[in-house]
């Protein structure tokens with residue numbers, strides 16, 4: 119008998135009809151002779167709506183109460199799914215994250231899983247039940263408080279449970295048929311991938327692809343979980359995320375696996391900072407103390423005649439939500455940092471092209487820059503890793519840039535991708 123963990127995203131459990139559909143699929147999986155653990159997200163846009171409500175009652179919601187509030191979303195869907203499964207004649211039981219043994223650190227809003235002790239899930243499975251688990255949540259032993267794993271965190275719950283239960287496979291169900299060469303909502307010519315190597319999947323997730331939570335991919339890699347992305351609304355086998363240990367030993371790496379777009383960042387330029395040893399350290403100490411995670415960093419070659427008054431510009435990007443506190447901190451430290459001014463641009467898009475085969479193929483950057491030149495799109499920043507090239511453009515040109523790059527790398531498909539549900543919110 120195989121043990122399968124299936125995770126259903128918000129758009130898959132968006133209303134009563136969809137919940138009944140999921141119930142049917144889960145029961146079929148069990149009837150095929152498997153033990154089944156199901157992880158659910160909150161229904162539709164519930165998490166966003168709860169967040170909006172919190173922001174209506176206060177400008178500054180406390181992280182503890184916010185976690186209490188948001189975890190309610192997943193509790194609604196877990197109980198409704200259990201009710202639907204039981205009504206359809208099978209047996210199931212739902213569990214909160216704490217009941218399922220998801221132990222985390224104490225960082226509200228973005229907790230990390232420290233340990234998984236799924237005794238109650240095992241018991242339920244041994245008794246022939248389908249176990250339903252609320253995604254995105256856990257608890258901390260010291261504070262005895264409920265935590266959440268960060269937006270999109272239900273994927274991580276599913277992979278962590280799959281690892282702890284030594285499951286045969288972890289299936290992430292959403293509203294598209296798998297991992298695509300780009301977000302099919304943005305680029306309808308995107309092509310579904312049958313396989314993607316785990317390194318490329320990590321880079322794509324880090325670059326803003328929302329199909330999988332990055333920490334879920336990290337977890338899967340570390341624990342060799344056989345991870346698949348599928349659609350709730352079709353029988354397509356989906357995409358397998360593979361590493362050497364999960365069946366990818368003979369796979370040839372693609373030069374380019376996909377293109378991801380991220381419109382959630384802000385660019386800050388520290389203009390005219392003295393060109394002296396230690397200045398970059400000072401800037402990023404201030405940024406780190408403000409508690410922001412920065413992404414791209416570019417420092418211009420210094421300009422100026424005398425060694426003494428040479429200055430350069432340091433630019434970096436960070437999540438929009440972190441920009442206010444970082445700007446505040448940099449302004450407060452202007453006298454010691456000694457820069458001339460700050461430029462802040464919220465209207466940027468970051469487009470990344472990712473592929474493990476880049477390590478061994480040349481010409482990838484030339485193809486990318488030619489595509490943007492031909493489309494008349496100006497590049498504001500560039501950064502690269504071994505298997506990724508990212509550019510920043512004006513936000514209004516980001517979609518056109520992504521399309522041009524997608525076409526230039528021969529990723530376009532003749533058939534239009536199907537998006538079955540969801541607002542992509």
Ligand code: ASP
Pocket residue numbers: 127128159160165166191253254268269270271272273
């Ligand atoms: N409901 C949470 C969110 O919308 C967690 C998840 O969907 O994975 O971010």
Ligand code: MG
Pocket residue numbers: 127128159160162165270
């Ligand atoms: Mg969601």
